[in-house]
């Protein structure tokens with residue numbers, strides 16, 4: 538499964554010219570500041586806005602191709618959409634909303650897959666209610682169910698959680714994780730929230746002022762310190778893949794293994810899977826020349842400095858790879874050895890006399906590590 542997008546559109550005060558390919562299933566985060574063109578792009582894929590030029594393709598299914606005059610209507614695109622404002626029919630029951638698109642769809646989902654989706658979304662008790670009697674989180678679950686039951690080739694989620702409070706977001710996120718891990722369809726997920734990107738996404742497309750700025754794996758993109766200034770929202774950090782080694786419920790901590798190092802994080806209470814994805818913000822990482830003792834921080838990782846970016850401002854971004862062996866820097870480039878980023882003041886950097894290839898220690902408080910379970 539793949540999505541290929543290469544489109545242009547002139548909207549008088551705004552020019553969109555974006556190009557990206559999403560090569561495999563999984564969640565691709567479409568990330569960018571307000572007004573950068575994310576919703577316009579989603580609307581183009583959905584068939585709600587017509588590009589001036591270019592093409593949009595899902596696998597070998599061409600949705601739009603200017604040069605050949607192809608512009609499929611919305612109902613022929615096999616695209617499922619969930620918007621921030623859910624757009625449920627207020628006069629229809631949850632059941633009728635759910636099956637609205639599916640009834641007229643010639644590509645119906647098999648009965649058992651429909652059941653699996655309804656089970657997963659846990660909406661049996663809501664079936665006869667009207668949307669005005671649902672909570673925000675319940676409405677979004679129904680909107681998600683309606684999109685999935687239409688058996689789409691691609692799912693477009695345009696800030697589906699942004700109108701929800703923290704508790705309701707936590708209610709929906711596991712459903713999105715289920716989708717990511719169990720449905721083999723590409724999902725394009727528009728969000729402003731970097732913690733959602735770190736938790737859910739496999740790939741990232743970063744868009745600014747109507748242009749694609751960068752695309753790549755979420756591990757690479759979140760570590761790109763050069764993208765940090767993007768509207769002040771792109772809070773650079775590190776996403777690491779780790780494995781749960783053991784847990785201590787009494788001490789309320791979990792012990793993980795990542796790149797040959799042990800990491801301690803707050804207790805992860807959902808041990809369904811032993812894989813975990815960690816998000817560590819660059820500003821939460823300290824650097825020490827010698828291993829500190831008698832310190833509350835639980836994670837003191839021997840690392841080697843690979844890069845120091847010295848940009849205007851009072852901070853520097855230091856990239857370090859795990860390990861202090863002679864060829865650590867080389868291994869980080871060639872064998873995917875984990876890297877970690879720290880943002881420290883220039884003053885600290887010069888005090889520590891930091892330079893590339895230097896052996897130092899990355900110090901991370903457990904509580905600043907955001908750990909999320911993942912099946913893969």
Ligand SMILES: Nc1ncnc2c1ncn2[C@@H]1O[C@H](COP(=O)(O)OP(=O)(O)OP(=O)(O)O)[C@@H](O)[C@H]1O
Pocket residue numbers: 548549550551569570571572573574575576577578
């Ligand atoms: N129909 C239109 N006519 C003219 N300008 C438009 C039209 N639709 C969108 N725009 C402009 O295009 C730009 C991009 O808007 P868009 O809604 O795609 O951004 P966004 O990245 O989704 O923003 P947000 O995160 O705030 O939702 C904005 O400057 C907007 O005013």
